[in-house]
Amino acid sequence: MSAAGGDDIAIRVRGLRNSFGSQVVHDGLDMDVRRGEIIGVVGGSGTGKSVLMRAILGLREPQGGHIEVLGVDALSPAGRDSGVIERNTGVLFQNGALFSSLTVAENVAVPLKEHYGQLPDDMIHDLSMLKIRMAGLGEDAGAKLPAQLSGGMRKRAALARALSLDPALLFLDEPTAGLDPIGAAAFDDLIKTLQRALGLTVFLITHDLDTLYTICDRVAVLADRRVLVNAPLAEVERFDHPWVQEYFHGPRGRAAQAAQAKEA
Amino acid sequence: MSERPSIEHSESHPGILVASGDWTLANATHLLALLREAPDSARDIDGRDISRLDSAGAMMLSRYAVKVGLGLATVEVQPEFQPLTGTVQAICENPPRTVRKDYGFQQMLGRMGYAVEDYTRETLALVGFLGLTLKTGLGVLLRPVRFRLTPTVHHMEQVGLDAVPLVVLLSFMVGAVIAFLGATVLRDFGAEIFVVELVGIAFLREFGVLLTAILLAGRTASAFTAQIGAMQSGEEVDAIRTLGLDPIELLVIPRLVALLVMLPLLTFLAMIAGIGGGLAVSMASLGFTAEMFITRLQETLSVTHFWVGLSKAPLFAMVIALIGCLEGFQVQGTAQSVGERTTSSVVQSISIVILLDAFAALFFMEMDW
Numbered sequence: 001m002s003a004a005g006g007d008d009i010a011i012r013v014r015g016l017r018n019s020f021g022s023q024v025v026h027d028g029l030d031m032d033v034r035r036g037e038i039i040g041v042v043g044g045s046g047t048g049k050s051v052l053m054r055a056i057l058g059l060r061e062p063q064g065g066h067i068e069v070l071g072v073d074a075l076s077p078a079g080r081d082s083g084v085i086e087r088n089t090g091v092l093f094q095n096g097a098l099f100s101s102l103t104v105a106e107n108v109a110v111p112l113k114e115h116y117g118q119l120p121d122d123m124i125h126d127l128s129m130l131k132i133r134m135a136g137l138g139e140d141a142g143a144k145l146p147a148q149l150s151g152g153m154r155k156r157a158a159l160a161r162a163l164s165l166d167p168a169l170l171f172l173d174e175p176t177a178g179l180d181p182i183g184a185a186a187f188d189d190l191i192k193t194l195q196r197a198l199g200l201t202v203f204l205i206t207h208d209l210d211t212l213y214t215i216c217d218r219v220a221v222l223a224d225r226r227v228l229v230n231a232p233l234a235e236v237e238r239f240d241h242p243w244v245q246e247y248f249h250g251p252r253g254r255a256a257q258a259a260q261a262k263e264a
Numbered sequence: 265m266s267e268r269p270s271i272e273h274s275e276s277h278p279g280i281l282v283a284s285g286d287w288t289l290a291n292a293t294h295l296l297a298l299l300r301e302a303p304d305s306a307r308d309i310d311g312r313d314i315s316r317l318d319s320a321g322a323m324m325l326s327r328y329a330v331k332v333g334l335g336l337a338t339v340e341v342q343p344e345f346q347p348l349t350g351t352v353q354a355i356c357e358n359p360p361r362t363v364r365k366d367y368g369f370q371q372m373l374g375r376m377g378y379a380v381e382d383y384t385r386e387t388l389a390l391v392g393f394l395g396l397t398l399k400t401g402l403g404v405l406l407r408p409v410r411f412r413l414t415p416t417v418h419h420m421e422q423v424g425l426d427a428v429p430l431v432v433l434l435s436f437m438v439g440a441v442i443a444f445l446g447a448t449v450l451r452d453f454g455a456e457i458f459v460v461e462l463v464g465i466a467f468l469r470e471f472g473v474l475l476t477a478i479l480l481a482g483r484t485a486s487a488f489t490a491q492i493g494a495m496q497s498g499e500e501v502d503a504i505r506t507l508g509l510d511p512i513e514l515l516v517i518p519r520l521v522a523l524l525v526m527l528p529l530l531t532f533l534a535m536i537a538g539i540g541g542g543l544a545v546s547m548a549s550l551g552f553t554a555e556m557f558i559t560r561l562q563e564t565l566s567v568t569h570f571w572v573g574l575s576k577a578p579l580f581a582m583v584i585a586l587i588g589c590l591e592g593f594q595v596q597g598t599a600q601s602v603g604e605r606t607t608s609s610v611v612q613s614i615s616i617v618i619l620l621d622a623f624a625a626l627f628f629m630e631m632d633w
Contacts, residue, residue, distance in 0.1 A: 100598030119292055127289075130323050133355045147598050166289050166318035197347040198319065 009068075010035045010169055010201040011056060016065035018051050025051050027225040029065070035168075038195055038202040039230075040212045043222030044243060049205045050094075052222065053171055056203070057091060070168060087115055089169045090162030094177065096154045098146040104157045105142035108132060111164045128164065135160035136190050152183040156190070163194065170200045176208045188214050209248075209256035214263075221247075267315055269295055271302050271328075274310065281306045281332075283339075284313035287321025295321065299328050306332045311341040322352040386612075393590045397520065400512040415518040423484045423519075424526030428533060430483070435467070435475055435534040439541025442466055447550055456550050460560040463542030468569035469628075472535035474621050477580035480527060481613035485588035488519055489609040492592025493602045501593065511593075520585040527581035528574055535573065572628050579624075580617050587613040 011033035018026040025048035033039050041049050054060040056067055058074055067074040072084050079085070098107050108128035112119065119127075132142050135156040146154055155175060162170060175191065176184035192215045195202055206212060212219055212233065220230040221244055229239045237248045247253055269285035281303070287295065309329055314321075326336035326349070336353040404411050446462040492515055495501050504511045539561070546552040591609035595601050 101600035116289060116292060120296070123292065123296065127320055127323065130319060130352070130355060134319065134351065145598070147596065147601075163319075166320060193347075193351070197351040199344065199348075 008035045009033070010070055011203065012066075012068040013052075013056065014066040016052070016055060016067065017063045018048060018055060018060070019063050024225060026055075026062070026065075029222075029226045031220060031227045031230060033201060033203060034218075035201050036199055037217040038191070038204060038215055040216035040219045041203065041205045041222060042207070042212065042219060042247065047222040048225075049222055050173060053173060053203065053205060057089065057171065058085065083115075087165055088167050089171060090165065090167040091171045092155070092158050092162045092173060092175055094173045096146065096158035098154060098158055098161065100146050103143055103145055104132060104137070104149070104160070105129065107146070107157065108142075108161045108164045111161070115165060128160075131160040131164050132157070134163065134194065136186070152179050152187070155179065155187065159190070159194075163198070166198065168199075168201060170195075170202045172202060172204045172206075174205055174207065176206065176211055181210075184208060184210065185214075191215060209253055210259065213256050213260040269298060269314075269321075271298060271309075273303070279307035281309045282313055283309060283311045283325065284315070286316040287314050287325060288316050288318045289320040292320055292324070295324050299324060302328065304332055306334070309334060309339045311339045311345075314341055314345070317341065317345045317348060319348065319352055322349050325349075326352055386608075389594070390586065390590060393593075394586055396512055397516055397586060397589075400510060401517060401520070404513060404517055410513060411521075412514065412518050415514075416521050419519050419522035420526055422487070423480065423522055424530060427480065427483060427526075427530060431476055431479055431530050431534050432537040434479065435472065435537035436541040436544075438471060438475060439463055439467060439538030440545045441541075442471075442538075443542035443545035444549075447545070457552075457560065459542065459546055459550065460552075460557055461564055463539055464561050464565045465569055467535045467538035467542075468565065468573045470573065470621070470625065471538055473531045473573045473576045473580065474617070475538075476527060476531045476534045476577070477584065477617045477621075478614055480523070480530070480581075481584050481617055482610055484523065485584045485591075485609045485613040486606045488585065488588030489591040489595075489606045490602060492589055493595030493605055496593060496595045497597045497602065516585070516589045519589060520582070523581040523585040524578055527584075528577040531574060531577045535570070568633055572633055576621065576624055579620060583616050583620065584613045587616070 009032050011031070013029060013031040016026050016029040016031075017024070018029075029052070031052075041052070043049050051060065055062045056069060056074065058080055062075070065075075069085050070088055072082065073079040074085060098104070099110065102110070105125065105128050108131050109124050112124045112127060116124075129139055129142055133139060137153060137156050137160065141149065141153060141157065146157065149157060159175070162172075172191070176187050179187060188211050191202065191204075194200065195215075204211070204216065216233065218231060219233050219236045221228045221236060221239070221241075223241065223243050228241055228244065229236050231239075236244065248257075267285040269283070269287050269291050271281055271283045274280045274282045285291075309325075309332070311317075311325065317325075322336070322345075325339060329336050329339050336349055339349070341349055443459050443463050446459045447456055450456050450458050450462075492501070495515075501511050501515075504514055543552075543554065543557050546557055547554060588609050591605040591612070595605050
């Protein structure tokens, strides 16, 4: 990795301010993501989880603050032009965002061709097939168009594309939304396995309590325009804030907790 | 920053290959060359000196290990990379069969077959859609409460009023060009005055309606397809159905009625503009006066020409509206599909309009109208 940054912080956000007109989404938001951890980002609808992700990825310019990704200043022109962030991050968008006119294998090959175009075609093909299989799809899925896949398979295909450059950082926007519980559990497992195998840092936006309990190392709660708490789950559960209490100790939270306790 | 990868015989233990450096995607080209040169037999591979390893590197290492008769499992790596080699090895054990696209003769035959089948299906679909629309239209006629006036007026503005400048300008230009052509040829016979009949007949019978229909096929059929296509891919059309509404009644009838009303009106404008273009050229380069031109027009042209031209307008309106809407309903979710369907709707409506016009010309000629 060309990113220096001697410490173990992969993403450092300081004093972030995002607003749409007079509506302020984030104000003075601070957040750290450590290398090699899976951080779950939760919050009610409209608390700006996706906005935070888009700001970190440089898809949206915040109204203020400082963002450092892998030791690179993400908001400075130099940091943005260097391409370091693009080459070291993979993103799984909520609806997959696969290019609908390309087959799955071609989708996965797009970043490879863009950044490593000098590689022979065979190699690119083999690498994309490797990623497709890592994401848990059969090799016959490679020749299919995204429209021919089921929702769960599309998510896996999008994950394969996100992994195609072997990124250090993986952003997942509600990866299990819209999957059936069995598919969602399998997807959680897959993320955990890949994270271990590839040593990924995962920034995971989710509403899924089961995902939080099974795979997240730490949980960041967004509320009141900032990160309320960013800590291991056990600590977050005890945090004294009405939304947090409602979220983790409501009927669904208790069910997920119980399921986790039974498994452990 | 990054160490160059290498693989070479160990000095102390002959027969053992030592791999070291960064085995990553960034070094992939180098690795490929390296492994092509590397010895093709070894007793063991030692990967403990590999400083960085990603899935691309692991895949190449695994392939090489298999090539020299070992497995990735026998290659020792740093403990932090073990989960990765484990994962990659499980996948690489039965190497992926490469699926190649075939661009040969058979493929061409196959595509021709698909194309023919497609055409057949589209023709059938168009006929079916015509029937469905007529049936729904009849239902609306019997119960006029169900007719939606507001969207109809909205579409009238979009397909009719907004197209006026374009239709008028282009017809004027074409009228001028025809007058020029006619003047050049007819001057040799001293019969410049026939330019009036030429432009008049051409625009009343054919060009007025044909130009308008072609312009609207490009402008409106594509818009209909894209509008309905976007709704189709957003499942809006399905929502309309589940709400107990009829998508044909809601989406097609207003568009069809709007075109049926506006296309004849635009045709009329196009006729006037085309004759105006002819008049302008006659005045500028043939020395006619406006009175001469108009008197001649009145004396020599029968009103039949006008009715013949105008009678085709509703037919063309029907074709354009039906094809535009039908293609929209056939969109299948993807952005590519919207593009394909839009192209198809414009191509189909323009070609069918010209085809029908040719048949109509034959018919009217035989009927001596």
